[in-house]
Amino acid sequence: MYSTIDMGAAALLVIDVQNGFVNAGSASAVPVIVDLVADWSADNRPTVFTRYRNYPNSPWERLLGWRALHGPPETDLIDELIPFTARPKSHLLDKTVYTALTAEGSRLIGALGVTDLILCGIATDACVLKTALDAFEHGYVPWVVRDAVASNATRHSAQQMHDSALRHLARLIGENQLITAAQLTHLIHATPNPDRR
Template sequence: MDIGSAALVVIDLQNGFVNHHSRHAVPAVSDLVAHWSDTGRPVIFTRYFNHPGSPYERFFQWDRLQEPPETEIAPEFADQALSAYATIDKTGYTLFTPEATDLIRETGWTDLVFCGIATESCVLKSAADAFEHGYAPWIVTDACASDAGPEVHDAGLVVARRLIGEGQLITRDHVMRQISAYNMAAVLE
């Protein structure tokens, strides 16, 4: 991972997705964001918004995350989200809205490091789309969760290994070592 050309992408850490299955990821992501921010590298937050007549309503009969407080970033991230490089609003699974696609291209980021909720859907789809757009996708496996439970999280990781490669799935410890190396190199310059 090239932290010097990377952005950390926090996927959909919103009130409507944080539950008893996914709550354990909140402190892990918060810690990761804090350490990443200390490098001066960009952090991007995404927010998902459902809407009447959406495919989620039509095919899943799922009408949640259409208004506050469900759509709001979880309170643990309020300050971090305010100081984020950008917040991308989306109505589908992926980070790659036209706004995000332009932002990533214009900034020259080559690596996108994903964490958040839900591993099997929005995190996976964003990472797979990054791969297909020619970026190096990284999924921080212990800073992701599924609001549908640990079995679904694990299934998402199985599919991620097939779609973006085994080596693209990393842990927070791996990221922390990369951050330390990046900081050390900056001190030596």
């Protein structure tokens, strides 16, 4: 059983923190996410920013009637994160599905040589949940920063969807895999990266 993050073999996955996903339900997590990314990037650690993009006749359109996020500015990362995408160990991954572990995402993350994937972003009950479960099933050790994820649900209570997703994650990947931003920040400062610039 894992008890802590292997900071020397970890990447931060910043899931879909895009203009079109930030709303009243998810906005409270944004400052926490930005602060985490700033601390993580300052220590020159690998970061993967994902961007979801919808497309014509997608399952989201056909089955859910959801027609958002077809292009900018909705698909753009929020302004506060843009500067971090230019850092040396930062990567941008575009996707058209819930998970970050697409064929391209799996190649990218595999090339980083990491074992632990730390997830923050939007939405707890969709892309974060699916990516965490896929990471678990693909042999990675997933960690979800519970106060740096949020739901942007509008058909149901965003808070209830977020809480439900965290309960599912605790059951499916392990209670220990849900951490707080304060715990991660402590680990960043307690285990400085030797490659820090």
